[in-house]
Amino acid sequence: MVKNRTHLRRGLALGAGVLVVPALTGCSQDTLAQWGRWGMPVAASQQAPWIGDLWNGAWIASLVIGVFVWGLILWVMFRYRRKNNTEVPRQTRYNLPLEIMYTLVPFLIIGVLFFFTVRSQDAVLAKSAQPQHTVNVLGQKWSWTFNYMEQQNSAVGAVVHEGGTIEKIPDLYLPVNESVRFNLTSADVIHSFWIPEFYFKQDVIPGHPNSFDVTPNRTGVFLAKCAELCGTYHSAMLFNVHVVSVDEYNAYLKGLAAKGQTGEIKAPAWPNAVPSAPADEEHP
Known part of the structure; x- marks a missing residue:
């Protein structure tokens, strides 16, 4: 049984390699660079970096929050899993500090994103008194x-x-x-x-x-x-x-x-x- 599982894992790894290696070798430098810009094309205007920086910041913030939330989910799944059929975890009706935290943190995140969005928007929409x-x-x-x-x-x-x-x-x-x-x-x-x-x-x-x-x-x-x-x-x-x-x-x-x-x-x-x-x- 163990031997069969070993062969299965090797087969899956080999199959993944067959699929991934051609995909990676087929990626041009331009494609890899575009993924480094989160899919955005190379900027071609003086105003573009304002939106580019906002885009990059939003992606980084989303990834940080996402990894943190996924980590908490996995930690709770394993830390508080039922260890036998009769055990019942301790029941908690209220946790005021936790409730305050998950109420304030989203407002904090929205406030930061709102600030940088308005700043970028004002910069991009600014008009010259005399355009050329x-x-x-x-x-x-x-x-x-x-x-x-x-x-x-x-x-x-x-x-x-x-x-x-x-x-x-x-x-x-x-x-x-x-x-x-x-x-x-x-x-x-x-x-x-x-x-x-x-x-x-x-x-x-x-x-x-x-x-x-x-x-x-x-x-x-x-x-x-x-x-x-x-x-x-x-x-x-x-x-x-x-x-x-x-x-x-x-x-x-x-x-x-x-x-x-x-x-x-x-x-x-x-x-x-x-x-x-x-x-x-x-x-x-």
Whole structure:
């Protein structure tokens, strides 16, 4: 019997090795690094570390609390297990110190998480008095239109736009290390503007403009998407984000102007809409 159990254990260990070793050898350095970030992509904006640190802190706190609770459960299971069929453990009706502890500790945990969440939220939502660029984003079923408000930019000198369709994914170009304000509006239903590498997303609500500032700080091409279920072709509501040098950014916009893609494409007026800020505030 003992010999059979030994063979069984060796067989299980060998089987686990056969499954685990290929999985580990198949993991690239990028995959392992991503797991080191708890699944988050490499950050690509100045504001992203605020959310990244909050995410990491929440995971660490959850693991510490989880290990502590699991340890208590296992300790109680073995420490106070019934040792014979007649033994009845000592019954305790009240334990005031214990009741106070398990009432106050959750409030303490929530308070700490609330403090760091509000601090990160305030930092991410902070707006510059004069952002260097403004992009008015229009979300519609089921694609995006980007209006580059560059009439004050001497290298471009015009408002240019680019839009997409279900068949054609649009491109959003952004200059690296320069602040950009996104003004978000919807032509139909609620969408959500999400660039995962920026660690931030914001709802695009019809009749209720939203806005936020971001400063991209890593060049590259990133896939972005709508993060709000918005209808039949929600999954196709994608766009590519190109973070490039300022010269490349200006050259791309001049190319759009040369194609005749000038002027702003706006959402329809919605009844009871929240009024937008004055033009000199939105487009300094």
